[in-house]
Amino acid sequence: MMAMGVLSTTTVTAQDEARTSSSIYLPTYGKADVVLSYDIKAEGKRFEPVWGLDQAWKSEQNLKKGINHMGKENIGIGRSAFRFNQPLTNDSVLHTEMVSWLRQRANIFNQVSDTLPIVLTADQEAGASEYFVKNKVPDLKHWAAMINSHVHWMQQNTRHPIIGVSPFNEGDYWSTEEGATPERQWQVAKMLKENYPRFADIAIVGGNTLNCDKALEWYTSGKNYYDWGNTHQLAGEFPTYAGFFERLAKDGKVGYADEMHNVGEAMVGLEYGMTVGIWWGFDSRARGEFCQITRHGERLAYGEHRNNWTAASVYRHDDGRVKAFIGSSERQAATTNYQFVSLDREVYYDGFGPVREFQMEVPGGNGYQKGQTNAERVIDVTWGEDIAPKYVTDGVYKLVNKATGNVAAVDGSNIALQKYTGSKQQQWNVARVSPRIGGDYSFYELSSASNAQMRMNLQDFSTSDGANIMAYGKNTNPDVNEQWYLEYAGNGYYYLRNRESALYLTGVSNGTTNGVNIVQRKLQPSESLLNRQLWRLLPVDTDYETVAPTAPTGLTAEAGTASVTLKWNANSETDTESYMVMRCPKGTEEWNTIARQLTATSYTDNTCRQGVTYIYKVKTVDNAQNISEASTPMEATPTGERSMIAHWNLESNTLDETPNMMDGIANGSLNYQTDAKTGNTSLRLTGTSGQFIQLPYEIASSDELTVAMWVKMRSTGAWERLFDFGYDTNHYMFLTPSNGSVMRFAIKNGGDELGIDCKSRLPLQKWRHVAVTMGKDRTVIYIDGEEVGASTGINIKPSDLRPVLNYIGRGQLTAEHYLTADIDDVRIYNYAADAQEVKAIMDNSVLSTVDNPIAEKPEADIYSVDGMKHDAMRPGVNIVGNKKVLRGER
Numbered sequence: 007m008m009a010m011g012v013l014s015t016t017t018v019t020a021q022d023e024a025r026t027s028s029s030i031y032l033p034t035y036g037k038a039d040v041v042l043s044y045d046i047k048a049e050g051k052r053f054e055p056v057w058g059l060d061q062a063w064k065s066e067q068n069l070k071k072g073i074n075h076m077g078k079e080n081i082g083i084g085r086s087a088f089r090f091n092q093p094l095t096n097d098s099v100l101h102t103e104m105v106s107w108l109r110q111r112a113n114i115f116n117q118v119s120d121t122l123p124i125v126l127t128a129d130q131e132a133g134a135s136e137y138f139v140k141n142k143v144p145d146l147k148h149w150a151a152m153i154n155s156h157v158h159w160m161q162q163n164t165r166h167p168i169i170g171v172s173p174f175n176e177g178d179y180w181s182t183e184e185g186a187t188p189e190r191q192w193q194v195a196k197m198l199k200e201n202y203p204r205f206a207d208i209a210i211v212g213g214n215t216l217n218c219d220k221a222l223e224w225y226t227s228g229k230n231y232y233d234w235g236n237t238h239q240l241a242g243e244f245p246t247y248a249g250f251f252e253r254l255a256k257d258g259k260v261g262y263a264d265e266m267h268n269v270g271e272a273m274v275g276l277e278y279g280m281t282v283g284i285w286w287g288f289d290s291r292a293r294g295e296f297c298q299i300t301r302h303g304e305r306l307a308y309g310e311h312r313n314n315w316t317a318a319s320v321y322r323h324d325d326g327r328v329k330a331f332i333g334s335s336e337r338q339a340a341t342t343n344y345q346f347v348s349l350d351r352e353v354y355y356d357g358f359g360p361v362r363e364f365q366m367e368v369p370g371g372n373g374y375q376k377g378q379t380n381a382e383r384v385i386d387v388t389w390g391e392d393i394a395p396k397y398v399t400d401g402v403y404k405l406v407n408k409a410t411g412n413v414a415a416v417d418g419s420n421i422a423l424q425k426y427t428g429s430k431q432q433q434w435n436v437a438r439v440s441p442r443i444g445g446d447y448s449f450y451e452l453s454s455a456s457n458a459q460m461r462m463n464l465q466d467f468s469t470s471d472g473a474n475i476m477a478y479g480k481n482t483n484p485d486v487n488e489q490w491y492l493e494y495a496g497n498g499y500y501y502l503r504n505r506e507s508a509l510y511l512t513g514v515s516n517g518t519t520n521g522v523n524i525v526q527r528k529l530q531p532s533e534s535l536l537n538r539q540l541w542r543l544l545p546v547d548t549d550y551e552t553v554a555p556t557a558p559t560g561l562t563a564e565a566g567t568a569s570v571t572l573k574w575n576a577n578s579e580t581d582t583e584s585y586m587v588m589r590c591p592k593g594t595e596e597w598n599t600i601a602r603q604l605t606a607t608s609y610t611d612n613t614c615r616q617g618v619t620y621i622y623k624v625k626t627v628d629n630a631q632n633i634s635e636a637s638t639p640m641e642a643t644p645t646g647e648r649s650m651i652a653h654w655n656l657e658s659n660t661l662d663e664t665p666n667m668m669d670g671i672a673n674g675s676l677n678y679q680t681d682a683k684t685g686n687t688s689l690r691l692t693g694t695s696g697q698f699i700q701l702p703y704e705i706a707s708s709d710e711l712t713v714a715m716w717v718k719m720r721s722t723g724a725w726e727r728l729f730d731f732g733y734d735t736n737h738y739m740f741l742t743p744s745n746g747s748v749m750r751f752a753i754k755n756g757g758d759e760l761g762i763d764c765k766s767r768l769p770l771q772k773w774r775h776v777a778v779t780m781g782k783d784r785t786v787i788y789i790d791g792e793e794v795g796a797s798t799g800i801n802i803k804p805s806d807l808r809p810v811l812n813y814i815g816r817g818q819l820t821a822e823h824y825l826t827a828d829i830d831d832v833r834i835y836n837y838a839a840d841a842q843e844v845k846a847i848m849d850n851s852v853l854s855t856v857d858n859p860i861a862e863k864p865e866a867d868i869y870s871v872d873g874m875k876h877d878a879m880r881p882g883v884n885i886v887g888n889k890k891v892l893r894g895e896r
Contacts, residue, residue: 032671034673038344067469123167170208170262178220299329316370346364349808354387396602439451459480672700676690705809761797779838
């Protein structure tokens, strides 16, 4: 499944009270091309980039968009241009047409600051005068004089400091216009440095080639004259783009990209040494937020796919916000799947959660400029006590304004505030834009329920405060001014920000009167004004009101071995929609919402850690998305007692039979068969259709571990996985039935891989009981209760690794095969079973089940199916001596 994906198929609206555990939120995905794992609290890598905007190709609109999305404080440089379409007078004085263009560009930059530093490059738009270029051969003296005259004019007539010049622009592409060559470029640089004193403190920028594969050629011959190196990524391979910035850093030069077209270029450039970057055009939210967070935050994770020319990263802002980014080459990207994995807690990816993992596809094409959409995106990674009460999926909503209680409605050609009457003109189809919309796809489109072609439209693409929002329906797909970003603002409300302008959908002061137009505004300074910018997205049949429901009562918290079961009283209010569960490790203030949209009044938390004390509380959410105060907090500590913490009998389902409710989630359509070692069915994995079982996040985080199962192999393929627990290609522990020759267990925690090789592989078409035990001093592999491999040299504990992505039947690595085998009776224990216990586990799993309603205590010891000893038989399955006994109804 591809995220933005839906919740796992096990998540249901009417929840089964008996099976409401953390497992209902487990998503399943196919193998990603690249996995980025991160810890939101970890120390990251800090960069010090300078970001800028472009007016070499003059566009005031692009500058305004950049200001709104980036913030003026994050714009540190601008790129302007010198023109060579008119001769100089006396080899020094600029033509009035040249001056006019310089002045226009400088005035546009004044909207950022009249002291914004500027770099000048060549402007090919008007062609070349023969004074500068004749028969495709430039007059280098005239060219140098022309650059000097432009700099001189700027110094005399503006306050913008000129901090760099680039003698030619895309010389590898525009050589017919400029007559540029690598040699002529450095010769101009030499003239500027030697003949014009003002260039003593102005950087000379190397050839900004269109093709990054040409960058090193244009830089190397003149590197003694260049202070900055420069390239574009409109053609060329990923390794040469990254390698060029590495070379500049090694040479002590400034890494500069003066024409960035995608956030992917910025990500990759930063990673390999680029320190100054300018956006050629500006689209939009992803670029703006990347500029903000890279200047005021730390990089937590980075991943790339060089062959596909794509990249992704995760950053934490200094104010605590975390954001993920994906991007690509404008003209060369191939489709790539990226998976983000949160290692330390459940989070929400653009409101999707609570989960640890999230997968996103960045679309690409096939060949140079064949099907690429210049795709990029930013994803909000959030957590905490005030989380959006639901994930906004495609659907029909009414948009209610907090200040007025009125709704946004189509009113002729405008969008106005109206009292809600149920009209379709007051209802909106809210849908995520296609990843192939073109450029940044971090947005929704809002179209009228009365006419899907009629969209909420920013009039005339305005970037101005107070611009009108109108109803418009011309294009099949939404234009950039018809796309909106939903920014959660707390307590069930959202801001709606426009893709083109970054400004906020706003109700006006007299919006309680029907027919008052809605506008866009900057974020307002006071609460009363701010309320006009807050909106709730409600189902069309839900009444809007602002009275919060009552807090849940009667909360109890019962600790199990590896879980905590919460129960509370049902809220009696008729408009109760659901409940939210919050959790905080005792001694911290790190509250997080670990469950939401619960309709049941019980919940088993199996994402907790054994031996850690937690505080829990619950809130009520009503139909209007009002959130109650919290219930009385309750404490609980998963005991971590020596026991079986999960047991999947695979009786036509992947439910856990222990009280921990570690239910597995199936990926693909699973096949069950009657050839079984326990019960009536076993699970058949075909290995060809992406079939596997995903297990809960904390299933293998104890100090010691035992994993046991029955297996019948139906393939001789190498490196298939019986189980694989980890979170990326450097952090895992797995058991493969064959590495090409023998069965192997391996574990890696970022360093060297440690492992155990058996003497042979698992045989075909024969049921075998397989177990791996990891103890303090010894790791052992058993087949049919007999030791077949062991090591005292494995010093990595499962709790050191703390795996998150835990699979039966698939691996962490994209190259590994899915399992082709039958499996049955899978068990996990939080201790290392010894040889006798492993034998007992195997023997116990094939004992017969009998109906025995006797309540009195038998002479033999009694255990529950999770391995806990009891004084008397209890309802359900009991292990009595060496037999399974069923007492009463389970």
